[in-house]
Amino acid sequence: MFKAIVLDKVEDQQTVAFKELDEAQLPEGDVTVRVAYTTMNYKDALALTGSAPIAKSYPMVPGIDFAGVVETSDNPEYKPGDQVVLNGWGVGEKHWGGLAEKVRVPGEWLVPLQAPFTPRQAMGLGTAGYTAMLCVLALEKQGVKPTDGPILVTGAAGGVGSVAVAVLAKLGYEVAAMTGRPEEADFLKMLGASSIVDRAEYSEKGRPLAKEQWAGAIDVAGGQVLANVCAAMKYRGVVAACGLAAGMGFPATVAPFILRGVTLVGVDSVMAPKAERLEAWQRLAADLDISKLEQLVTEVPFDEVLEKAPLMMQGQIRGRIVVPVS
Ligand code: NDP
Secondary structure (H helix, E strand, C coil): CEEEEEEEEECCEEEEEEEEECHHHCCCCCEEEEEEEEECCHHHHHHHHCCCCCCCCCCECCCCEEEEEEEEECCCCCCCCCEEEEECCCECCCECCCCECEEEECHHHCEECCCCCCHHHHHHHHHHHHHHHHHHHHHHHCCCCHHHCCEEECCCCCHHHHHHHHHHHHCCCCEEEEECCHHHHHHHHHHCCCEEEEHHHHCCCCCCCCCCCEEEEEECCEHHHHHHHHHCEEEEEEEEECCCCCECCCCCCCHHHHHCCCEEEECCCCCCCHHHHHHHHHHHHHHCCHHHHHHHEEECCHHHHHHHHHHHHCCCCCCEEEEECC
16 A cells, blocks of 8 residues: 545545555556655646646546656666656656655656756756756757846746756856745845846736847746747847746737747647656756755655645745655
8 A cells, every 4th residue: 555645526626635545556557666755846736726627537646756766667677776757748647646655657757867866856856947957958959158148037936947047057147037026036146046037027018029138038937927028038039938827828929039030949848758858857967056956945744745735826935845755
């Protein structure tokens, strides 16, 4: 038997509870992993609070990522005792996920834990941190260099944003951190931000083209914020968009794209190919100051995860949450 959070549906209402499950109930897969650490990402908070239809079937164990140790494996790439990490692939949505002491998955979804990270550090980063690195890689692949000018990071005090600020600063970029929480300014400067931008300046409908300010941007907000970010890019600036914290809409004009040659790059972590996952994790290992990582992380006991989810929906969580499981 093992402990898990289980989402269920009763008369059209989603329920959520801790349950004891039998290993025989685990879904199909050739690798069984004992979860050491998991985390709470924005998508997990959406699932746990029932704020969006993240679970595609019921009963569902939520948790879109985990780090742990292989217990049994029929996959030639993994043997018992190997330390592994999983991000995405519909885990916690279509396939039972990481908010559990045990998971069973196809081995091809796993990546080996990258040195020097411990399982706790890997989940300190979690899918938010891995996505932040995919966004940094997207800017690099479009040719954005530190000498081109400042990079704007939205939702900077949240999970993706805080890791993006720390990595970009270490790589030598000048980072402007946008936040709706001015009280987090010192935290953001400690991570390496050179300046703080008030989210309110980007939240109302703006002009199709604003003053050219940013050589690059990493956006977790979407909605009006993303439209205004695009309007404030320098000539040939690049925006990596990965989130919808401000909304799913995109009330923009084509002006930044056709008059300034701005590039908008979409970043998806869920189905990203294995080579890109490995590249992102290897670059996190190389380009993130581990002492900063510790300051980003708050540890939440497994039993208290349900109480934290609404706070994340209200944008009240600073940095990353890590959850020791077993
Ligand atoms: P967090 O909740 O940790 O951070 C989100 C941050 O967004 C908040 O801390 C807040 O930062 C900011 N924010 C909240 N509300 C608004 C608003 N109305 N307007 C502008 N900013 C706002 O979440 P994560 O960092 O884990 O995820 C961020 C986004 O990225 C989510 O939408 C998530 O779904 C998405 N995501 C996408 C992935 C992908 O594969 N494409 C993978 C991972 C995440 P502050 O207080 O500093 O302003």
